[in-house]
Amino acid sequence: MDERDRDARLTATFQDAAQDAPPAGFDVAEVLATSRRLTRRRRSALAGAALAVLALTGVGVTAELAGGSETVAASSAPSRNGADAAAEPDARDADRAAGLEAQAAPAPRAAPHGAAEGESPLGPGMRECADRQDPQLRALVEQVLPEVEGAPEAPTTRECRPGGERGLALEVRDGDRSGVLTVTYLPPGASSDPASGARSAPTASGGTVVVSSRSEEAGDRPPFADRLDHVAAYLALRL
Amino acid sequence: MADRDEEFDAYFRARRDAVRRTAFLLCGDWHRADDHAQAAFVALHRHWRRIRDRSSLDAWMRKTLVRSVVDESRRPWRRERVTDAPSPAVLVEGPADGVVMRHVLVDALRAVPPRRRAVLVLRFLDGLDVAATAEVLGCSQGTVKSQTADGLVALRAALGEAVDDLRPAR
Numbered sequence: 001m002d003e004r005d006r007d008a009r010l011t012a013t014f015q016d017a018a019q020d021a022p023p024a025g026f027d028v029a030e031v032l033a034t035s036r037r038l039t040r041r042r043r044s045a046l047a048g049a050a051l052a053v054l055a056l057t058g059v060g061v062t063a064e065l066a067g068g069s070e071t072v073a074a075s076s077a078p079s080r081n082g083a084d085a086a087a088e089p090d091a092r093d094a095d096r097a098a099g100l101e102a103q104a105a106p107a108p109r110a111a112p113h114g115a116a117e118g119e120s121p122l123g124p125g126m127r128e129c130a131d132r133q134d135p136q137l138r139a140l141v142e143q144v145l146p147e148v149e150g151a152p153e154a155p156t157t158r159e160c161r162p163g164g165e166r167g168l169a170l171e172v173r174d175g176d177r178s179g180v181l182t183v184t185y186l187p188p189g190a191s192s193d194p195a196s197g198a199r200s201a202p203t204a205s206g207g208t209v210v211v212s213s214r215s216e217e218a219g220d221r222p223p224f225a226d227r228l229d230h231v232a233a234y235l236a237l238r239l
Numbered sequence: 240m241a242d243r244d245e246e247f248d249a250y251f252r253a254r255r256d257a258v259r260r261t262a263f264l265l266c267g268d269w270h271r272a273d274d275h276a277q278a279a280f281v282a283l284h285r286h287w288r289r290i291r292d293r294s295s296l297d298a299w300m301r302k303t304l305v306r307s308v309v310d311e312s313r314r315p316w317r318r319e320r321v322t323d324a325p326s327p328a329v330l331v332e333g334p335a336d337g338v339v340m341r342h343v344l345v346d347a348l349r350a351v352p353p354r355r356r357a358v359l360v361l362r363f364l365d366g367l368d369v370a371a372t373a374e375v376l377g378c379s380q381g382t383v384k385s386q387t388a389d390g391l392v393a394l395r396a397a398l399g400e401a402v403d404d405l406r407p408a409r
Contacts, residue, residue: 007363014364017344018260025273026280028251032244034277035284152285155278155307169310180310214310217377 038133038153045135046150122239123205124164124187132156134166134185137239141168141183144234145224148172154180164207165190166239172213174223179215181224183231185239186210199228201236209235247284250296255280257365258300264360265308267349275311279303301365301375305357312353347397355390358383 122136131137133153142149154169161167164187172181188206198212211232213222224231258279262272282303283296290299348356354376361372362383369387373380 010363011366013344014264014360015260017341018263018364020341021256021259021263022269024255024259025270026277028248031251031277031280031284032247034281038281039285152282154310155275155282155303156311180306182310218382219378 041135042150042153045138049149121204121237122166122185124185124207125166127163129160130163130165130167132161132167132169134168137166137168137183137185137235138170140235140238141170141181141231144231145181145227147174147224148181151181154182162187162190172223177215177220177223179213179220179223182210182212182214183235184210185235197222197225197228199232201232203236203239205239207239209239211235243287247287250283251280254297254300258304261301261360261365262304262308264345264348264364265305265353265357266311267345271311275304275307278307298371298375301361301367302377305361305375309353309357343398347394350397351390351393355386355393358386359390359394362387 122140125131125134133156148170151170151172154171156167156169166185168181168183170181172179185203186208190208195212198210200208200210203209209232211228213224213228215222255276258276259269259272262275262279263269266272266275279300283290283300286299290296348359351359357376358372361367361375362369367375369380369383373383376383
């Protein structure tokens with residue numbers, strides 16, 4: 001049997017093996033509804049961040065006025081430039097043309113590094129099934145890694161994981177590198193066996209946080225590979 | 240928006256079953272296959288405007304699907320462990336009908352590491368050539384060739400050298 005015959009037989013065998021499909025568990029209406037829900041959630045998060053920036057900008061201007069400064073316009077310029085610089089990676093995403101995002105980018109940086117000090121850790125999720133794209137976890141990740149602000153959610157399964165878990169998977173860019181950043185919170189008592197290259201750390205609530213990054217192109221250095229330790233340590237204090 | 244949804248709807252109806260089949264052989268379970276396929280279609284809808292070259296939609300979906308399945312296989316709660324020993328269902332002796340053969344192949348594929356399994360599925364279910372498979376997987380053609388060979392070795396190991404005679408004569 002030559003290679004072409006072998007390939008033809010294998011193709012027939014593979015196609016035969018996938019023939020007995022049960023009825024599909026989803027339709028186009030469900031896909032569209034999920035897509036729109038995710039888009040709405042992302043825009044809401046961005047709008048909230050934009051409001052936070054506006055509030056902070058207002059505080060800054062008020063402080064300058066109170067101090068007798070005559071350079072109100074100048075004082076706002078660095079903030080705006082900083083926003084543009086921070087938002088630059090996001091410009092690759094066509095959905096980010098809404099204008100909110102340039103303002104939203106600095107918001108995470110406005111959150112002080114020790115913002116969680118004195119606060120209770122986030123801890124286990126409260127839903128019946130774990131949120132695979134947990135917005136609270138995402139907010140924490142965006143604090144320590146502002147570059148992922150606005151990053152699209154990576155595909156995940158809809159498997160019902162124990163409700164105490166939290167998950168996050170984002171399609172991220174780090175300069176010219178792209179890939180998927182994955183963060184998982186496991187509640188106390190849940191076992192963890194991190195993938196190669198993943199960073200895990202015990203959290204303030206007694207659980208475990210696992211942070212990993214995978215490059216889009218095989219063999220490339222994963223995005224944010226040199227910052228995973230810092231991200232895991234930051235999240236561990238707050239989860 | 241309406242045009243986009245109409246276009247997407249047409250693509251969805253044309254490709255849903257094929258995407259589900261690919262997902263099934265990638266993960267070996269129809270329920271999880273539906274999860275992966277649906278997640279890939281949701282991602283596609285969200286990226287629809289950015290994919291200007293409509294002829295690349297299938298490649299985009301395959302790339303997303305493979306990434307979803309391989310990523311899941313690496314997660315702590317779903318970590319796949321490749322074993323040397325095939326599952327009992329694989330140990331079928333003598334002639335078998337098509338239904339048994341389907342189970343045999345699916346079980347045997349589970350014994351193949353996820354990336355190699357993806358190479359086999361893309362090449363032999365989706366019928367991609369080496370270059371197209373390399374494009375989907377983001378690797379070299381040499382890697383595809385070596386992983387095809389390694390994957391077939393693993394498949395044969397699980398099937399007891401029966402892979403070439405797996406399909407019943409018609």
